Amino acid sequence: MLIEPTDSGLYCEAGRFHIDPWQPVERAVISHAHGDHLRPGSRAYLCSTAAQRLLRHRLGSAATIDAAEYGTTVDVNGVRVSFHPAGHILGSAQIRVECRGEVWVASGDYKRAPDPTCTPFEPQRCHVFVTEATFGLPVFRWDEPAQTVGEICAWWDEMRAAGRPAVLFGYALGKAQRVLAELARCGERPVFVHGALAPLVDLYRDAGVVLPQTRRASETPRGTSFAGELIVAPLSARGTVWMRRFRDHSSAFASGWMRIRGARRRRAYDRGFALSDHADWDALMTTIAETGAERVYVTHGYTQQLARAVSEQGIEATSWRTQYEGEVEDAE
């Protein structure tokens, strides 16, 4: 086994490094900067160049972070390691590990749908593919993002006509910027953001992602009316006093979970937009086929179900127990 699950995370013994460990380790190779894949405390980190500034933002100035361009091979204790675009968020990567001719690819989180904020997923041929399965059931099938974004714009228009604020919740890192970038393509209007998003929005801008003009809602004068405005906020802002300024607002959540009506209703959002940064069922199955892998390990999400479905297609597949969360329904 070139890579194995351990108590600390996925471990490559030959190269003496961990992939996305959940305990502090000597050397951590990181797929992307979401909290469940990037934890502080390891002695040294290695990631894609595109992700490096996000890791720095999250880990602080003292952390040791090395980076490699997508597609460039790094030698780690005799094992060849390279990063390949995963299409999940800015800088997200599949981690390709090669040792004595055996090739493993750990997907991290990924999606196949177009996203203006990150490099599209590039399928890698490999012997063994380690995949996520956040949405590993066939009821999860995304509409074209353009269609879903159109629905978001229509909702904003409707709220503008009604003179009500439209508050859209999404992950602070990734989803919020993707939504903003998509909105930049359908209008010129500025968008208000929560303070927690602002530094991440700046990091995306610095990376060359085109985003609309954004303003912090908290920096507006007291008594400002948000009627007809769109406000993008992280999930953690829900139910806080910060929300009080958006009187009579309509709330929405952008997440793959919004594909299911019950998931939205339970959270009491007015609207749900099934815009996900994860692969849907069809994309998971296509991707697994494209890797040509003869063995598949499934790390998080509907792991048992995906593993069984893949096995029934004649590919050896097993689920691993890890601490990755994929797209959780609430705060990160």
Place this chain on the structure above:
Amino acid sequence: MKRFAQLYDEIDRTTSTNGKVAALVRYLADAPRDDAAWALFFLTGRRLKRLLPTRLLHEWTLELTGFPEWLVHESYSIVGDFAEAIALLLDGRVEPISSSLLTAAAPPANDGRLPFDDPVPVDEHVADVSLADWIERRIVPLRELTDDERRLRVLVWWTRLPRHELFLLNKLLTGEFRVGVSHTLVVRAVAQLANLPTAVVEHRLMGNWQPSAAAFATLVAPESAADEPSRPYPFCLASPLEEAVDTLGPRDQWLAEWKWDGIRAQLIHRAGQVFLWSRGEELVTNRFPEIRDEASRLPRGTVIDGEVLAFEGGVPRPFADLQRRIGREQRVAEMAVNVPVAFVAYDLLEQDGADIRELPLVERRARLVAMLNALAPPLVLSEELTAPTWDGLAALRSESRARGVEGVMLKRWSSQYRPGRRRGDWWKWKIEPYTIDAVLIYAQPGSGRRASLFTDYTFGVWDHGELVPVAKAYSGLTDAEIDELDRWIRRHTTGRFGPVSQVEPIHVFELGFERIARSTRHRSGIAVRFPRILRWRRDKPASEADTLDALRALVGTASE
């Protein structure tokens, strides 16, 4: 159908009850009358009887998608709604009306029309057909068809309708039409539209009516003399007693009664008719014919507040028994024999047609007692607890569990019967539930709103070093705790049995429950009733959770 789908969206896209009522009013005001009647039929929880077995819908889903059966079952379980799951599974995976699909059963006609005699022209705007036409001319006729003929029609609809309308069609086909709008809201909307009191609308909506334009017209017609007799009074509600009981002052200023565990109800006899209203503003007269018959012996112009109880030989039966009679309009006669009930009278609100709610309780009670003297079970008087001191009453209250009641009610003798919950005059002095500390051992996703989260938990207690399941609980945690626990469960699942996840036995919860009894049907040998989560005991390691022996000791303290 399109307009109905729009109504569905409008209701679905707001969490505000006023917004939902407004959407309903708009729809009812401008939909064709027969469509409006059908919409009300479904929104008030009625269903088309025996259309076709859901097994067929399942088989056709397998046929169209080609997914293995287990995967489709997993999908149902995650979505928590059969009709929605099918719509999601078919979405984007089915070619519009492939000829191969149809030729298997019948060749397509040359002019492009459907290969069966569809009474409503099917074209690209399949969604433009009205709701009433959909139901009366397409869906209801399915009943009379063979399975092959049904298959052909449903597959054609499935392949032609967009996801959203396909979902609604499935809802109509399966009859599980819960749309996030309560019965009360529907009543409010109709009342608003027709400018009628809600009780009148509630009364008109009850019973069996055939949806039609005429039925709708009757429903929204101006109020007439025929509506008057059924109208109940708003219920007077009690607050939980949190202070010590002796802070209420002298004992002799208070009426004490048992707090019965049944359905609070109002019994009306006016103009030769009997009406029994539950507190949920639902007319339940016909479910309890024995109460109805005896109540017809009451003087005309009488309204009594009381409680419907499962009651046998002068002793109350558990609430679960009563539940067996609720929601079974069909087999009333049979159930009346199996589960005898009583109407336990608390208060007299109207006498000889006069509203007497402003008289003091002591006077109302005296008149009630006199009136009930002339009657027989199942109409009985709620017994007055005559213990002369608070201590004496507390001693009686401690027998609540053995007597199958929830505690004691205290009502000020001088009080009027006032609508709603006002503190000060009426108190419920309930007994504490049993509590244990148990370990979370299994979790399962909920259904409906909770379908994508682990919300159904099984808890165990220790028995010879092993955790034995003793209770399932669904309620008691905050949304934030549910989410936290859900994330933890996803990371700490050690095994799966279908939808059930076995988790590491780490987290301890304090559970409360109302009753405990020996049981041969449970592995633990013990059955608890109404278990709920009181709190998450983060301070307690699993090793310190309760033992089965401790539970057995609780059984010892509870009488049958």
